[in-house]
């Protein structure tokens with residue numbers, strides 16, 4: 001006879017009346033692998049990451065300060081239409097409202113590549129997360145969309161393409177701004193400049209549609225466990241239910257309340273490397289809700305394809321600030337991340353940095 005844990009499927013968590021033991025987090029060090037001080041509390045403080053208007057004349061300074069303080073910020077006046085945000089949210093709702101069996105037909109064959117399933121970080125945690133998701137990491141998502149929406153796949157693929165295109169443009173704009181706050185430009189990253197000039201993509205984008213169903217005991221459950229994104233940066237659209245929390249040593253867990261039309265930007269590990277440690281990659285997680293389900297859509301702007309080596313920007317290195325990280329390709333970084341998870345940056349850190 002199968003155990004209770006085996007019968008629970010992420011596709012219909014929302015119908016459960018009690019929290020199964022396999023989903024009950026005790027918040028010990030084992031449940032929250034990073035950072036150690038984040039393991040002790042489920043609560044969050046009354047503080048917030050700044051909302052920055054991208055048309056503000058002081059935008060570079062504002063973004064620079066937010067990046068250094070939080071490794072995250074929110075953006076208004078970003079140029080993404082409300083219609084597109086509504087479309088991608090309703091695409092996600094339609095997908096997650098489907099019966100579990102239909103969703104499982106679109107399951108990813110391997111963790112982290114396109115398809116339906118648990119987040120890629122789940123094997124690093126003892127307990128299961130109260131969420132389901134769909135990752136779009138390559139063109140194979142189209143086949144999944146055909147199986148999910150035999151009649152409407154063209155429409156949904158169109159929305160996804162438009163969303164990716166718009167996010168790509170926004171991510172490049174944000175990159176220029178963040179680099180500007182450090183006193184450098186894209187031209188100071190040789191590979192990024194070359195790719196940009198040749199009209200190629202600077203970073204490889206992936207999308208993760210996240211769904212957090214209503215939960216009978218939200219205080220003891222976890223939607224998405226504490227992690228940093230491996231990316232250069234991530235742009236997140238959250239539906240009107242809160243749940244995202246960012247961690248800051250000085251403040252603890254801080255909830256990022258949703259503001260209609262405002263997007264959240266999280267700085268990832270790759271930018272931490274590029275900035276030679278000047279900008280932290282923000283530790284964040286998603287909590288769940290007793291009465292309301294929640295959707296979020298993350299655009300994960302990763303590193304370049306192929307053998308391109310990513311290393312701290314040379315202009316940010318000097319006798320007083322030696323290079324803290326060895327160079328690495330995006331593919332290699334992801335391999336390390338999914339072997340050692342929260343120790344990935346340590347694994348590529350130069351032991352005795354000198355210049």
Ligand SMILES: C=C1C[C@]23C[C@@]1(O)CC[C@H]2[C@@]12CCC[C@@](C)(C(=O)O1)[C@H]2[C@@H]3C(=O)O
Nearest residue numbers: 112119120121206208227229230231300302
């Ligand atoms: C490009 C990627 C980043 C990601 C791993 C992946 O290969 C595809 C899924 C991405 C995602 C989305 C949800 C959070 C996250 C930590 C995860 O579990 O899968 C990120 C990964 C990441 O940033 O490392």
Ligand SMILES: O=C(O)CCC(=O)C(=O)O
Nearest residue numbers: 208210229244286296298
């Ligand atoms: O749902 C959220 O608010 C967080 C999602 C997230 O961190 C991710 O997809 O990487």
Ligand SMILES: [Fe+2]
Nearest residue numbers: 227228229284
């Ligand atoms: Fe994330």
